[in-house]
Amino acid sequence: MASTDSLPSLRWGIIATGIISSRFAADLQINRPDVRAHHSVVAVGSSTLEKAQNFIKTNLTAETRADATPYASYEGVYNDPNVQAVYIGTPHIVHKKNALDAIAAGKHVLCEKPFTLNARDAKEIFDAAKAKGVFVMEAVWTRFFPIVQEIKKKLHEEKIIGDIYRSFAEYSIMDYNEMDPKFRLRDPELGGGALLDIGIYTVTWTRLVLDPNVGDKAAESSWTGSQILKNGVDVHSAGIASYPTLNRQGIWSCSLFDNFSRDVVKVEGSLGTLTVVGKHHSCPQWFKVEFFDKTREPIRYEPPKEGFGFYWEADAVAVAIAAGKLEEENTMPWKETLSVMEILDNVRKSSGLVYPQERA
């Protein structure tokens, strides 16, 4: 392994001080054996200075705290010359504005998922990044987990379950009926519903277990979908992905009524099944391979993990930026974000779900 001194480093500005930003910041400070880049948080922006100061105090270590400047606005972060990349941890309805503002200020961007409300908005961001010559990536952190890379290797390189036939991906959380009507998942004004919040993971899992490739290299596929709406948001969404050239089909579903299943995705092949398990389907804990031939011992794989696992995507961002790339090409290229957003757009068309922000 190369000396860590030769690794790229990246100075982050974080906007929004909610739970996801906290976890991201905490993760960046973990010392890991598989570190691929050095990270520092040099600016934090919130609606008030106090919130930004509190965030720094709570989430950064005593050693790194002094290097971070708090701002009472997101603009402070965008305009801080010390910031190289902005991490956008705001609610998804403002991702587009935040990303465009950061890009306009010449900053690289890592933006939480769902990247935008629709594919059109995503394309606008990528076009702006291209024009400005800055890096942008949707923070689909799950894809960067080593366990996910191991799953892809087992499935697509080692072909451990033989020919892949089908996959079933399911993710359900919460209880719609018990949520405050103003809670973001119930509120159409906040882009609520299951699809954008968790359905995006079931679509992601379906894509990565059925197809070794992403973005431009992804195989031809057709996606259907259907939704049950309640008060302007989807409580259930589901759909089917068909890959005619690969002879594979993926069934995916999500719901705002938790079914307490921890099976993230199950993949069927000619030799057996691979099942991924995790409390949160975005954050797989372990997987098992079971063979139809019962004389073959099942395989169980559970890698150790520290923190939440945001550092892996952060590393990929730092590596790509150091290489002068505008997009992360291997795991989460722009085209992959656009493909997923188009899938979600089409599912919404099936039910006529239009967010208030999308109305003319």
Next chain:
Amino acid sequence: MASTDSLPSLRWGIIATGIISSRFAADLQINRPDVRAHHSVVAVGSSTLEKAQNFIKTNLTAETRADATPYASYEGVYNDPNVQAVYIGTPHIVHKKNALDAIAAGKHVLCEKPFTLNARDAKEIFDAAKAKGVFVMEAVWTRFFPIVQEIKKKLHEEKIIGDIYRSFAEYSIMDYNEMDPKFRLRDPELGGGALLDIGIYTVTWTRLVLDPNVGDKAAESSWTGSQILKNGVDVHSAGIASYPTLNRQGIWSCSLFDNFSRDVVKVEGSLGTLTVVGKHHSCPQWFKVEFFDKTREPIRYEPPKEGFGFYWEADAVAVAIAAGKLEEENTMPWKETLSVMEILDNVRKSSGLVYPQERA
């Protein structure tokens, strides 16, 4: 219970002497405590007299054998004045011709599933039956099982899992790659593929666990679907049913690659889940109810069963005919067959799957 002497009786003619006809005939002769009608097999038609004679010898008891006339043609059965109802156990590509011929001869008809290749053909049969004043029913035997009636009661009347949210129905069998290319499931000329053969059960399960009603009384629903085709038949089919007025969604799938799962259907509700288990998804063995509240004991229900279970649908046919009905109104009315065939037609549209018989 009324004396069995007051029960209706029905004299059957059976056409085709394959395995399904054998099982049907054997079932009719079983003495059951829950008998609702008396049945006798009075005619059997096959391509040769020998086959018809062998069928009678093999499948009818020594006491009933003498009452059954063997025929070297199906026409013999249609024209036998002793036959009241014809059981059609032929391959599904000839169901339409067989049913229309039997109806033209003035016979009542119980026709195996899938009833026809498409909804248009099904309607033609029902129109003919109406014009002739005879009874017709598609033999979706699963719906008549007492365990299925118990499942419907648990779900829809007792509301044992509270509000029903979603269902997952899956049925996969065989291994496409290991089938003889001339085997019916691989042969487009024989209406092969997963959808018509087993997908019809996953659609059926979805309908009966999500909706207490059938036919004209069924709730509004929209169905999507998608298929993977190989050499002119579907190896995987799957789809989503959305019931907007009931806030329910059903995910169904089928495949010609067995995944060795014995879960027939899983239903999710606000209080827990109900899972039906069976080696063959057409023939449920038991079901369990598990509650999210872990202080509540799970419930397991496995009724005893003799034979295969064809007698329950046969009883329903006899009762309806005795009541002067042209269709079985409670469980498998004409409209229900048409609704299911329309769903299957639409799934095939998604992949462009057209059977040779449907081409102009």
